[in-house]
Amino acid sequence: MASVRKSGGENLLVRYIILVSWALVCVVPILWFLTIGFRPRTEIIVPEPIYWPTWSLDAWRLLVSDWPIALYLRNSILAVAGSVVIDLVLAIPAAFALARYEFKGREDIGFYILSTRMMAPAIVAVPIFFLFKNIGLLDSVWALMLIYAAINLSLVTWIIRSYMLDIPKELEDAARTDGASDLTILREIMIPACLPGIITAAVIAAIFAINEFLFTLLIASTSKAYTMSVALANFTGGSDGVIYNAIALVSFIAFAPILILVILIQKHLSRGLTMGAVKG
Amino acid sequence: MFPYLLVGPAVLYLLAITLYPGLFAIYQSLFVVKFVNWSWAGLGNYMRIIQDREFWAALGNTAIIGGLSLGLQTTIAMTVAFFCYRDSFVRGWRIVFLMPMLFMPSAVAFIWKLAFNDGRVISDLLMxxxxxxxxxxxxxxxxxxxxxxxxxxxxxxxxxxFIIFVGALQGQDEEIEEAARLDGASWSSIFWNISLPMMRPIIVVAVTLRGIDITTMFTNVYIMTQGTPGGATETMSYFIYRQGFRMFNFGYASAASVLMLFITIVVAQTIVKRAFKSGKS
Structure with missing residues (x-):
């Protein structure tokens, strides 16, 4: 509060005007889109926008009757959860090695893992499509799971590595003199001590996986493997155009859990998003 | 041996999903692919692509749209972050500033498609x-x-x-700020002379990460514009997608992928490596 008082009344007013305006820019489109979810179709795509619509539950009925929304939800949850599990199983040992061992090529291996994050999905889209086609995994949730895991593996590894670097070495040394093996140390000391990092990594990976669009679009060529993210883009009904009210509802079904997860890890968010580069 | 066993599975997994596709793309880029028929073309795809105005347009569009967007969001994020990082009142509802990021990108594209085009809301408000x-x-x-x-x-x-900048600003030494303020330093001079230099490495990391994601922009183009008008909004990712999955020129799309991969490797080796090195210290 000290800084608030010192920056003076005039500044304070300007400051709050800017902050509140930007907050409105952030939140008003979301609230407006929420109202779209409860409007009848006829009041959405219109020559003149209707600001005070009649409310309706059309979109709910539509979702349940015309689209297998439960299937999309199941696909999303299965693919995302599976990919996060794969990531953690692969990343925790890798992060442990990168954070705690001296070995030849450590820097290069670490950077190689990081650099896979820089690859544009479109670059590998064509080959990945053929790869999954050849092994018969097109249109399958398993393929999505493998892809999401690959997309996020670099960031999960780097986040966990960053948290492991912060754990004081003395803890391990003490255990080691008591005769604990390396794997015991990983299991009994490192993992519990960097649990916030592991959770942060898992949450961020889950968000990116839920959002993934391009690969899902290519691999899920029929609605059998659609996730929420891609199912949205197919909510169009021929001459009726885009079915916005259904899109709005589905997007809020995904938004709610993400919001809750992010509130839980809010303190770790800036560190997680920079893969450990910022110790926020 | 032990550390290699620990790191091995992750590396193998990533190699399978990056090296194999990379090699496949290089191989396929040497053919003209018509469904199941592959006919050898040598460097023909590459010769065509460097003369393809659509390819250069996509590269230019990606740079223009990405550059403007990145500049704008960096400025706004920095301003908002600097104005609220030590404000305990704002901290209570800071999550509001994060909300747009938590929305599925495909849904966000529809929000703006509706606001701009289908629902005419923005026009109406401007009117x-x-x-x-x-x-x-x-x-x-x-x-x-x-x-x-x-x-x-x-x-x-x-x-x-925003959230990265706030994290960085909160990490800065409060006493230096306080001392500068007692010396009569203005708010803007504190920003330019203390906060900004201190944050430089973090800004570089954050802007690099965001810059990479912007250059891969696909979802918004696919949903909002599909490259119209006349290809003016076609990004590199959309170009590859259109060549491959709309026109089924897989060899040609692979050639474009290889070129883009080459650019990515150069950028990763120079900018990103440096950004993360300085970010660590």
Whole structure:
């Protein structure tokens, strides 16, 4: 509060005007889109926008009757959860090695893992499509799971590595003199001590996986493997155009859990998003 | 041996999903692919692509849309972050600033498609404040169409930079700030002379990460503009997608992928490596 008082009344007013305006820019489109979810179709795509619509539950009925929304939800949850599990199983040992061992090529291996994050999905889209086609995994949730895991593996590894670097070495040394093996140390000391990092990594990976669009679009060529993210883009009904009210509802079904997860890890968010580069 | 066993599975997994596709793309780029028929073309695809105006246009569009969008979101994020990082009142509802980032990108694209085009809301609002006199067709002009993509990207991803900048600002030494303030330093001089230099490495990391994601922009183009008008909003990712999965020129799309991969490797080796090295220290 000290800084608030010192920056003076005039500044304070300007400051709050800017902050509140930007907050409105952030939140008003979301609230407006929420109202779209409860409007009848006829009041959405219109020559003149209707600001005070009649409310309706059309979109709910539509979702349940015309689209297998439960299937999309199941696909999303299965693919995302599976990919996060794969990531953690692969990343925790890798992060442990990168954070705690001296070995030849450590820097290069670490950077190689990081650099896979820089690859544009479109670059590998064509080959990945053929790869999954050849092994018969097109249109399958398993393929999505493998892809999401690959997309996020670099960031999960780097986040966990960053948290492991912060754990004081003395803890391990003490255990080691008591005769604990390396794997015991990983299991009994490192993992519990960097649990916030592991959770942060898992949450961020889950968000990116839920959002993934391009690969899902290519691999899920029929609605059998659609996730929420891609199912949205197919909510169009021929001459009726885009079915916005259904899109709005589905997007809020995904938004709610993400919001809750992010509130839980809010303190770790800036560190997680920079893969450990910022110790926020 | 032990550390290699620990790191091995992750590396093998990533190699399978990056090296194999990379090699496959290089191989396929040497053929003209017509469904199951592959006929050898040597460097033919590459010769065609460097003369393809659409390819260069896509590269230029990616740079223009990405550059403007990145500049804008960095400025906004920095301003908002600097104005609120030690404000305990704002901290209570700071999550509001993050919300756009938590929305599925495909849904965000639809929010703006509806606001700009299908629902005419933005036109209507601009008309009511007298900025325009009749309905704007946002897809009719090159710059207006690009603007809609920029707005969608800035709206969704400013929070990403914001939360990183806030984290960095909160980490800075409060006493230095306090001392400068007692010496009569103004708020803007504190920003330019203390906060900004201190944050430089973090800004580099954050802007690099965001810059990489912007250059891969696909979802918004696919949903909002599909490259219209006349290819003015076609990004590199959309170009590859269109060549491969709309026109089924897989060899050609692979050649474009290889070129883009080459650019990525150069960028990763120079900018990113340096950014993360300095970010660590």
């Amino acid at each position: 009511s404040v007298g900025l325009v006199s009749n309905n704007v067709d946002w897809l009719s002009s090159i710059w207006l169409a690009r603007l809609t993509l920029i707005v969608a990207d800035v709206w969704q991803w400013t929070p990403f930079l």
